[in-house]
Amino acid sequence: MLALFLGPLFNGLFTAMVVFLFATGLTLVFGILRILNFAHGGFFMIGAYLAFSLVKTFASDTSTIAYILISIVAGIVVGLCGLVVERLVFRPLQHVDEAYSLIATYALLLISEGAVKAIWGVSFHSIMTPAALGGALIAGDLVMPVFAIFIIGLGVLCYSLLEWILQHTATGKLMKSVASDPWMAGMLGVNVPRFYAWIVVIGFFLAGLAGGLLLPNQTLSPNLASVFVVQAFGVLIVGGMGNIRGTFLASILLCVIDSYGSVIFSEVPGVFFYVAMAAMLLMRPQGLIAGARL
Amino acid sequence: MMSQASNSTWKRDAAIAAIILVVLVSLPFVTSKGIVFIAGTLALHVVFGLSWNLMFGQTGLVSFGHASFFAIGGYAFAWAAKIAPGIHPLLLFAGAGLFGSLVALIVGILALRRSIGVYFAILTLALSQIVYLLLSYIPALGREDGFTGIRRPRLSLGFTTIDLASGNNYYYFMIAMCTLLAVGLWWVMHGRMGRVFKSIQQDAERAAFLGIDVQAYRLRSFAIASGTTAIAGALYAPWLQLLTPEIAHWTFSARPILYTLLGGVQSFWGPVVGAVVFAVLEYGTRTLHGLSEIIIGSILLVVVLAFPGGLLGGLSRLRKRMNRKTIVTARPEIVR
Amino acid sequence: MTLHDATTNPLLVATNVVKDYPSVKVLKGVNLSVAEGDSFAVIGPNGAGKTTLFKVLTGEVFADRGTVRFEGDDVTRMPEWKRVRLGFGRSFQVARVFKELTTQENVVIAIEAHERNTGRRPARRLACRPSPDVREAVEQTLLEVGLIDKRDEPARLLSHGDKKRLELAMSLALQPRILMLDEPTAGMSPADRRAATELIAAIRARHRMTIVLTEHDMEVVFGLASRVAVLHQGAVIATGTPAEVRDDAMVREIYLGSELIHA
């Protein structure tokens, strides 16, 4: 009976953390640069493919450590891509309407899909969950895969870390001040362009990292790019214009609702995420966490 | 002065429209069926883009779910034509448009109350995802395999009856309808209501302090754009003779946005240019299997970087620079 | 505390208006009464709540508590566009015009808005351009504010003063009963300021409208205002004619020596 009531909660939390891990970099870039990055999914996918290739080349029997290290390497490579994208695309478009960076990122999404096909081909791939994360914990009839617990923990850790950085470190305060008033920050001697470049690099790093970390959960195909994008946009906005706490809470809220909804109304799976999203936007147009940037 | 200015716009636009019409009408005589099919589809996409720009360029509303109205119009037409085959097709097309407007009205009353800007965008995105998923689940609408067996109707006009199923009749009918819709949109944009829209797009609060009921006019803009798109969707149903939920997908909603921004927001012709460029790109890369994404993506990127005001914005800047009449501002001020 | 004069014919009355923002109380029970034909200035130091009061009166934001009445009708929760239809007109601190449109189009929009506001439905016309009546009125208005030569210029290219004039023209086009001017001379040179003051005075005389303005510049205040209210820390501490206010003991006590009235 436990599974009947708590199962959807557990699974909803897991999906929530998947969406959250995907959306962190997106939130950061949107919160500070106000760019709604369609290509985020593309670079998430590149991170996943990179991690896949690394696993195939270096670690046929994946240990948990290797898996995490590989994800970090994938994140760094994607972060470097971010540097290029920032220089060539985002920076020139900084003074133009946000809508134009939207097409630019859409174009980047297409390019990243094409690039993945050219490099890795179009076949489906998947890798094993590292042995240590393979089993499941069982409580009554509730089965909780260790990997899912790991991802939930990772999501919470990632959130806590970002929250701590934002609230308690000088870097975090700097980020918040640039986010709320870049002009003033520039006046006070912050090198805003370089700061933006760093944010994009970190945002892309997070995309690549998430790609690597979530690799065992997903089938790898060139369609992966657009799988989470719409949901991530949803939690980003429902959370409140790109603040990390809001994104975190919105991920949990929407995914848990969707999880229960899909179990109860199994004829229309997946609809409840969007129903909840629309309802939230109507009830709280300012977002869950209003006002705060980041 | 004013009358002269608007007169010249009218004449210029009418001339451009006439040239486009001549090309479209003569296509079946000079090219293959493949091109004619693409041109017909393009005409619908043009209306799709123009109506989106009525919201964005004219009223300052960003919708990420415009495709859902295209789908709503198409499915409404197909379903009505199936259960009530006796109804005059023109009534069905009008009905589909009204239905689209009605849905937009209901959504708009809720959504436009407070949330505008990116919230409205994401809200419409959420709604379009719901439409997309429901269309792919409802058995009566054919699920994700699509609504099949849509016939091209016979059009009785009192004095004569035209069988739209034969030859290129439906193509011509569609071109005529799209022209009507485009003229209608042009008229709305340039008339009294258009001026109100434009003022809201520029500064909604200022407009309110002129006594303009901003929400009501946003709603009007949303309803007109959605209704027009719904008619385009209804026209699409017998054109393809099949509807699939894909036409409600967010990637299809991205189309009018791409058209408009690619072509240029400020000009009426922006979405037209964007749609044509896109169609040419797609046609040109149709045999470059596996490379089309990279090519289309790169071209889009280059255009955005080179002409951040859209192709038409870039052109007019170039022309200004050549004429050296006006002081060229650093960048065109793009209004959101 | 209140100096609520029993005016003969109050047009706009604010009673105990309270407005809080999340962390600050901005208005703490403001009372004021503007009579028909007044030229009413709200003065006070920065942060006194002038702009917020202005927003509450015009309907840009709503009061948390208290009431705003116009001709005896409660308009506290009435949105700005409806108030405009009752006869409110306003200008902004930084002139707000429709930048991408021409001077003339700006005025056309205002005049057509006025047509709608007063419920006059123009004859259904197929033509897109404005009706002859509207074009006539535009011509008049542009002449009055002296922008007739710049009618086809995009508003964004107008000088600061011209933008202010255009904004005024748009407000005039609405033929308001009460014209609310938020710092009408902010950021102008002394010469422009004098010209603007004269223009406002002339318009007021010609159209016999009631004016409410906030202003920093005392010269403008004393040149235009028939009555003055002093706002301090979210409350009105004095109301009266300019001379009365200048002589008010409390005002002098609070202000003198601390350079609070900006020039």
Add this chain to the structure above:
Amino acid sequence: MSNDFSRRQITKSLAAFGAASAFGSFTRPSFAQSAPIRLGLIAPLSGSQEVIGRYQLAGATIAVNQINQAGGVLGRKIELVTRDDKAAPAAGVAAAKDLAGNGVNLMFGVLSSGVALAIAPTLQADKSVLVVSAAAANELTHDQFSPNVFRTADHAYSRQRALAKLVAADYPAVSDWTAINPQTAIGTSNWDSFVDGMLQFYPELNKKPVTITDPIWAKFGATDYKNEIVQLMRSKSEGLYCGVYGGDAVTMFGQAAAYGLTKKFKVLVDPGSEFIIAQAMGKNTPPGLWSGFHWFYGAYKGHKINDDLYETYVKMAGDKHPAGYVGEAHTSVLAYASAIQKAGSTDTDKVIAALEGLEFDSCKGMRKIRKEDHQAICDINFVQFGPDDSEQGWKITGHRVIKDEGLSEEPSPGQPLKFLYNKR
């Protein structure tokens, strides 16, 4: 590990066929007697189904090359013209119109049923004919029947009933079946067909009734199946029909590993993922999974067409496991070749007449196209997979050929398919 052919293949096909033939077709004057016969391949060559489109392109290319090396048809060479349908109906119709506009009226291919159903009603006006090489929707030979459409591949009804026959015969002890299905039209129609087969064959073969438990429905293209897996773990059924296929099945089985789903059920079957699950999952391949195949090369060793196709493919693509789509596209070209030979002409009407009732040999033996509903009667192949310690991580543990004897329904073009046993 698995099929690396895609990268090499793309450059090759690009150079050889894609660009050259497509652009060439504009300039070349057609219809000279010695001019090549042009066949149009419509396949998803970009987008989400590209992986399968490339298989179809490979199979078609091989067939055309083989025929040309053997001297062509009616003394003319065959030329392949390819068009991308992106697995999207509108793009499919545009592709068909484009082909017809360029004088290519004999078309084949098409993976997605949606695309096939969209193209079907447009063919007559353009005097074109389409031979479907993969799209399995029953409607194509029923409600939405078009005299200009043929299907040389098996369809949903025959395939799923064959699967039911297989498990009814091989696993008589497993009498309670359930499913996880995508909430899609083909998902529903596959499952209904399978149930129809179970209700017929299980009692016939085992003299006892079979229990069908309501299936679990999942979102098509979902990224998370944990809720569905949890529900399946609570099921008392012993046989699982895994209707989610392809990449979705890989995701589902990957997530199910932690729950022990594959151990819970005694038999696992899949409607038609072919090699996708094994190739993607390697060592994690669910043991004993039966998968439906359009064509399995291993089942026809010794049959010349099969062996030639297999060898050429391996040489060309560097991939040892051609998917069934390779064989089906190959078959459609062969069908055209023999129909054109029989008709002595490439005229659309004559080719249609020749295709009706055509019997021809293919990589999986003789097929016969029914005159009434244009459906080919052919073998149905199944392969059983399991994990392995080898480099590739999986192996084939068995395969089965089910002859279409009493599997397909009676032809009823224009009428909806009526299930004989599944009366829900």
